[in-house]
């Protein structure tokens with residue numbers, strides 16, 4: 001059974017484990033904890049039978065009433081089952097409740113799987129940032145108005 005709930009500080013080991021398995025250059029554990037502490041009300045985990053199989057780290061931007069998806073990942077062995085979409089929708093529903101009017105994220109320009117998901121969920125490509133990532137790849141900035 002799948003459940004989505006707020007992230008807690010003692011979830012950090014599991015969250016970091018999903019993060020480091022999902023990205024070539026993952027955020028460090030300390031950074032993840034600090035990002036979580038910056039906006040705990042915007043951070044969520046997905047559980048499959050009580051096991052954390054995914055997470056979304058949310059935060060703010062410099063714009064008022066704009067939230068920011070800092071990282072989202074689902075464990076590789078359970079991808080493609082709809083968990084990522086559910087988590088994204090859950091986050092957006094919460095943003096709506098808290099009167100945010102837009103959501104922003106950055107995504108690698110070659111991450112077609114994630115881009116497809118974001119477009120299907122109403123995000124559009126707003127701009128491109130050259131060499132945004134540590135490996136010098138470019139990012140799309142994607143925005144959804146809510």
Ligand SMILES: CC(C)(COP(=O)(O)OP(=O)(O)OC[C@H]1O[C@@H](n2cnc3c(N)ncnc32)[C@H](O)[C@@H]1OP(=O)(O)O)[C@@H](O)C(=O)NCCC(=O)NCCS
Pocket residue numbers: 022023071072073074075078079080081082083084085086106107108111112113114116117120
């Ligand atoms: C991006 C990610 C979070 C999506 O999570 P997920 O649980 O696999 O996604 P879902 O099962 O909800 O699928 C949502 C959509 O993603 C796309 N998708 C899923 N599997 C796909 C695949 N194998 N190939 C291409 N697109 C795919 C489809 O658009 C899919 O919608 P559909 O099933 O209606 O066709 C997950 O792939 C992931 O953790 N990737 C590694 C980390 C990452 O890149 N995070 C994003 C950083 S910006």
